[in-house]
Amino acid sequence: MDYSVVDPDELEPIEDRDCDLRLVSKSAGLENVAINRFRAEPGEQLPLAYHYHEQQEEAFIVQSGTLHVETPDGEYEVPAGSVFSVRPEAPQRAYNPADAETAVEVFAIGAPAVRGDAVKYEPDDE
Secondary structure, three states: OOOOOOOHHHOOOOOOOOOEEEEHHHHHOOOOOEEEEEEEOOOOEOOOOOEEEOOOEEEEEEEEOEEEEEEOOEEEEEEOOOEEEEOOOOOEEEEOOOOOOOOEEEEEEEEOOOOOOEEEOOHHHO
């Protein structure tokens, strides 16, 4: 398959997540990059835990709403149309605060597409 068109809304959501997660890269036949679509209602977070990746770089492209990202350096607010990037070994927790007025929709792109490199981060790890 050299080309594909994927509508994330037609994909099955991943179970046992705080928010709606659709795995786009797998359906698109991509092996070297991970692309996921997240939709988080107020009070929901995107990852399962505050974490960092040992190898993977990530970019969060905010489609709608405002993404909030907690880091050891402080909190970031990422409005729709903006991109938040994270280098390997940089801890982060992306979420939609409980007092948000709307859901946040984000495409997360990670490369390389590795499994098992996410490490739970405890704020006193520094």
